[in-house]
Amino acid sequence: METSAIIMLVFGLTLLYGGLAALITIAAKSKNK
Amino acid sequence: MEKETRDQWGSRFGFIMATVGAAVGLGNLWRFPFMAYQNGGGAFLLPYFVALLTAGVPLMILEFGLGHKMRGGSTLSFAKLGKKWEWLGWWPTMIPLIVMCFYSVVIAWAINYFVLSFSRGWGANPGEFFGGKFLGVSSGPWDIGGMRWTIAASVIIVWLLNYTITKKGISGGIEKACKVITPLLAVLMIIMTIRGLTLTGAAEGLNWFLKPDFSKIANGSVWIAAYAQVFFSTTLAVGVMIAYSSYLPKKSDIVTNSFITVFSNASFDFLAGLCVFSILGYASYASGLPMEKVIAAGPGIAFVAFPNAINLLPGGPVVQSVFGALFFFCLIIAGISSSISMVESFATAALDKYKIPRKKMISRICLFGFLGSMLFATGAGVHILDIVDHFVGNYGIALIGLIEVIVLGYVYKTEKMRPEVNLYSDIKVGMWWDILIKYITPLLLGYMFIQNIIQEFTKPYGGYPVSALVVFGWAIALGMLAVAIYLSKRPWLDEKILEVSYKGGEK
Numbered sequence: 001m002e003t004s005a006i007i008m009l010v011f012g013l014t015l016l017y018g019g020l021a022a023l024i025t026i027a028a029k030s031k032n033k
Numbered sequence: 034m035e036k037e038t039r040d041q042w043g044s045r046f047g048f049i050m051a052t053v054g055a056a057v058g059l060g061n062l063w064r065f066p067f068m069a070y071q072n073g074g075g076a077f078l079l080p081y082f083v084a085l086l087t088a089g090v091p092l093m094i095l096e097f098g099l100g101h102k103m104r105g106g107s108t109l110s111f112a113k114l115g116k117k118w119e120w121l122g123w124w125p126t127m128i129p130l131i132v133m134c135f136y137s138v139v140i141a142w143a144i145n146y147f148v149l150s151f152s153r154g155w156g157a158n159p160g161e162f163f164g165g166k167f168l169g170v171s172s173g174p175w176d177i178g179g180m181r182w183t184i185a186a187s188v189i190i191v192w193l194l195n196y197t198i199t200k201k202g203i204s205g206g207i208e209k210a211c212k213v214i215t216p217l218l219a220v221l222m223i224i225m226t227i228r229g230l231t232l233t234g235a236a237e238g239l240n241w242f243l244k245p246d247f248s249k250i251a252n253g254s255v256w257i258a259a260y261a262q263v264f265f266s267t268t269l270a271v272g273v274m275i276a277y278s279s280y281l282p283k284k285s286d287i288v289t290n291s292f293i294t295v296f297s298n299a300s301f302d303f304l305a306g307l308c309v310f311s312i313l314g315y316a317s318y319a320s321g322l323p324m325e326k327v328i329a330a331g332p333g334i335a336f337v338a339f340p341n342a343i344n345l346l347p348g349g350p351v352v353q354s355v356f357g358a359l360f361f362f363c364l365i366i367a368g369i370s371s372s373i374s375m376v377e378s379f380a381t382a383a384l385d386k387y388k389i390p391r392k393k394m395i396s397r398i399c400l401f402g403f404l405g406s407m408l409f410a411t412g413a414g415v416h417i418l419d420i421v422d423h424f425v426g427n428y429g430i431a432l433i434g435l436i437e438v439i440v441l442g443y444v445y446k447t448e449k450m451r452p453e454v455n456l457y458s459d460i461k462v463g464m465w466w467d468i469l470i471k472y473i474t475p476l477l478l479g480y481m482f483i484q485n486i487i488q489e490f491t492k493p494y495g496g497y498p499v500s501a502l503v504v505f506g507w508a509i510a511l512g513m514l515a516v517a518i519y520l521s522k523r524p525w526l527d528e529k530i531l532e533v534s535y536k537g538g539e540k
Contacts, residue, residue: 001236005243008075012243012303015082020296023289027045032286032457 039104040203041280047208048285049293052277054211054370056268056298057218059139062364063334065262065302066309069242070328072258073249080250080259085299088477089263091469092434093291094462095441096269098454100278101285105530106381107272108521110279113531114445119521120514121440125272125433126382127513129375130398131425132271134405135418136375137195140368141187141410142167142336143361150343150357153350159340163333171412174420174501178412185410192403194369199376200395203280207373214370221363222304228356229311232347238314241324242306257484260477265426267298270434273374276381288458309334316342335364376402388526416497417505423494424506427485429513435478442471 001009042048069077103110111122145167149155155162164170171178198206229235249255268274274294278287316327316338329338343357376398384394409418441450447467455461493502525531 002240002244004245005075005240008078008243008245009239012075012078016296016300016303020293020300023293023296026459027286027289027293030286030289030459032284032289032459 039280041282043204043208045286045290047204047212048277048281049290049297050215051207051211051370051374052274052290052294053297053301054215054218055273055277055374056266056294056371057215057301057367058268058371059136059143059332059335059364059368060266061298061301062305062309062367063331065266066242066306067328067330067334068258068262069306070310072255073246074241075243075245076247076250077255077259078245080256081262081299084256084259084263085295087469088260088474089267089269089295089299090292091462091466092264092269092438092474093267093274093295094288094454094466095438095447095450095470096274097278097281097287097291098450099441099445100275101281101287102450102453103279105279105385106276107378108382109385109530110275111440112521112525114440118440118444120518121433121436122272123382123517123520124514125270125275125437126379127517128271128425128429128433129273129378130401131405131421131509131513133195133372133375133402135409135414135421136368136372137188137191137402137406138184138409138414138418139332140191140365140372141184141406142332143364143368144187144190145183146336146340147358147361147365150361151354153340153344153353153357155340157344159344160333160337163336163340168415169412170415174413174416174497174505176413180407181410181412181414184414185407188403188406188410191369191372192399192406195372195376195402196395196399198369198373199380199399200392202391203277203377207377210373211370214366218363218366218370219301219304221359222301222308225356225359225363226304226308226311229308229315232311232315232318234315234318235311236314237318238310238312238324239307241314241328242310257477257481261431261481262302263295263299264434264478265430266302267295268371268374270430270437271375272378272382276378277374279381284457286458287454288460288462292460309339312342313338316345319345335360385530386520386523386525416501419495420497420501420505421509424502424510425513427489428482428510431478431482431485435475435482438470438474438478442467442475447471 099110100106103113105113107125108119108122112119169178169181198210200206313324313327317324320327327338327341328334339360340357343353346353346356376395380391380394380398384391408414447470451462451466493499494506
């Protein structure tokens with residue numbers, strides 16, 4: 001796999017799944033519904 | 034004092050699973066990967082992320098906020114803004130009513146292919162099988178070509194599933210189903226992606242998906258493609274998200290829930306890209322054909338390119354069958370969680386106004402959907418589907434989205450709505466949200482709409498006869514608006530419902 005493709009893979013994974021994990025953490029700690 | 038009789042989500046998890054289930058559909062599995070491939074590979078991710086944050090999330094907050102505040106589906110919500118806006122509430126609900134007719138047929142294809150995968154019944158040439166023996170594609174939209182009975186039989190199954198789930202309501206039907214379907218879909222897709230990534234040639238496939246061509250992002254059409262992908266993929270402007278959020282309890286976190294829904298949908302998009310391209314990379318390696326020859330556009334990815342790849346998988350017939358069944362099962366459940374949301378969009382709108390028993394209303398909607406689906410289960414079905422999809426998507430959804438943001442941004446006013454959506458939200462939206470809703474999104478949607486119109490009149494869509502474009506395209510697109518206006522003129526059974534809403538500060 002080419003380096004530029006690996007960089008975009010890491011970029012996509014970090015932003016999407018990292019973002020989603022952060023959001024789920026906020027929701028899990030919240031008292032709101 | 035308002036009486037609490039409206040159905041309600043049992044949990045935040047259930048609500049999110051339902052909204053994600055509605056957003057994640059067949060399009061995630063074949064539209065996003067192909068869009069990325071066509072528009073700069075990995076470079077497409079940049080405009081896609083910008084579109085997520087500047088259109089997907091703000092519009093989701095707008096729709097969740099409206100449905101939650103007004104405690105009504107699209108129709109009731111807009112009617113509460115003023116009786117003169119009720120037509121704008123009915124209009125988006127017309128879209129799922131039409132789309133579910135052909136969407137259920139595509140799920141029916143997946144049911145047939147699920148069964149076929151056990152014997153790899155598509156044979157050695159899946160392309161020929163799909164258009165020929167399976168769909169029996171006729172010469173054009175006016176050549177009906179006879180009913181495809183195996184497809185029609187599966188359409189019955191789809192409508193029985195839609196009926197069984199939606200008749201039980203929000204907490205008893207949709208929530209229960211989506212709490213199983215959405216996580217199951219995620220797990221199955223992860224399994225398929227891991228299998229795909231471990232195949233020889235997967236890396237080469239991923240290069241086609243992710244290798245960035247940054248010269249493309251200077252092209253305006255790539256940005257429009259990214260905004261269109263986010264807009265259509267998140268099921269906005271079709272009344273679904275307004276209907277679902279109308280069943281939220283008072284102390285609901287509108288903003289964080291919107292972020293989670295949009296990010297989850299995008300995560301499915303990305304996962305589908307990894308899955309599709311790793312497997313197609315293997316197909317290219319195993320067949321010795323270049324990648325351009327193994328990839329297909331739209332449904333062709335699922336019903337031609339994938340069966341082709343499945344035929345080539347290592348491990349023998351059992352492994353091939355299991356993988357095929359897994360893939361088409363994913364398509365079926367992704368489709369069902371979306372089709373029930375389409376039924377619910379119109380059901381909520383109609384139930385708010387007419388107060389007839391849910392079961393009766395759902396039976397009527399499902400009967401209408403089933404009869405409408407029959408047209409798409411004929412030899413001409415795929416031609417008609419293509420025309421209806423093009424007109425409903427490009428003119429219906431884009432125009433409704435445009436008018437919706439203008440009315441909510443300027444008539445209801447985002448300044449007034451902002452404190453309401455922030456009230457119980459852990460993430461607060463600021464002025465940036467007002468700017469995006471009032472200026473940026475209308476500009477983008479307006480530009481998209483005008484571009485589509487110009488293209489339409491420059492070159493008739495798909496080379497179809499003008500008569501077919503008029504009947505299945507323009508007539509349906511305009512007919513939806515006419516029916517919406519007609520329905521808005523009918524009297525409300527109980528006018529008092531127009532006064533019920535969550536007030537700011539209410540617990």
